[in-house]
Amino acid sequence: MVEGRKAVSEVFHSDMEVVTILATKAFQEKEKPPFGCDIISETEMKKLSSFTTPPGVVAIVKIPENASGSVDFNAPVILALDGISDPGNLGTIIRTADWYGVSHVLLSENCTDFYNPKCLAATMGSFIRVKPVYGDLKKLLTGKNVYGCYLTGENMHIHTFRYPAILLIGSESHGISADLADCVKTRVTIPAYGQAESLNAGIAAAVVLDRMVSGHTGI
């Protein structure tokens, strides 16, 4: 279930299989969307939506059978997420990955569901372009050039990254799991200038990606 005008519009224009689009009368009259909608009542929309304030339009879309495709481990930068449990956070990370041209995101099996409506909404349509790959991260990461984001490690402002690189981000509460620490070739850290104990996982992913991706392209 995809919610909100932008996301629905994106799936409508993608090659995803849209089963139906449902909207409230108010939405249709105000927004005059370019896609056909079945009208449902405000009450029905409230029941259906995963938001307290429903955006007024939802699309029911088939999850692609081979959503992830094959991962190109020669891509300059890949993102791997360990135990990200908040759907809004995961969605924001997917959107950021899309901004930085990261086409695949590896997810540990205890990450929240990529297809959770709150996650999809937070991606702002990027779920169409960024492919989720759920699996055993230990298997996927072993032997690769993995950078792990920790509270202590090499200062990522002055570190010279090597490519292809995989950036591994752990959960807010537990960090990178002990089990995966062996897969990390280089621990990197975002220098702190103030007193916050940590950064939100999505913020940390973005700040390191910005350095890794610009370091690769030189732009």
Place this chain on the structure above:
Amino acid sequence: MVEGRKAVSEVFHSDMEVVTILATKAFQEKEKPPFGCDIISETEMKKLSSFTTPPGVVAIVKIPENASGSVDFNAPVILALDGISDPGNLGTIIRTADWYGVSHVLLSENCTDFYNPKCLAATMGSFIRVKPVYGDLKKLLTGKNVYGCYLTGENMHIHTFRYPAILLIGSESHGISADLADCVKTRVTIPAYGQAESLNAGIAAAVVLDRMVSGHTGI
């Protein structure tokens, strides 16, 4: 109202005036907090809490009368936010500001309330250190060295920032308001390498702050 163990613990150890701390029996037995709590039922907590899954402990704290104090415009980096309406987003930005040593955040009057419980929770305790200054941004920013974050502008990866600097971030939906555009001395942009149309406002703030603050300290 401050929710969650970490935030309650931070206010308990701060010089803020705590009126009362309320917790469920389950929280007290599991967490054995170092602060005294009045016990309330799970049902009462559910009614009180602003979360679907209440963290089990809340503190009622007096809003400091002069919360913001005076703004030191000679600080190397100050953050200004225009129309940030999502409390979770604002809280994450406050936490990020704290990480980067930004002590004051200027907020347009249409930003969401800093003291919204969801915002406070998302700051992870940083609301104690970062001071909110609500006001007329036009007055506060005029004549200052203001960098505005836009979708087009100078590439912030190669721009040499001048200090003291103020970073102005606009809302997700409307960007920096037209009214404030005149205050912006330099438009900066985060280069896009993929196809996402934009970044979350909190992500954008963090990525630019990381460059501005490291550019100032050289670390």
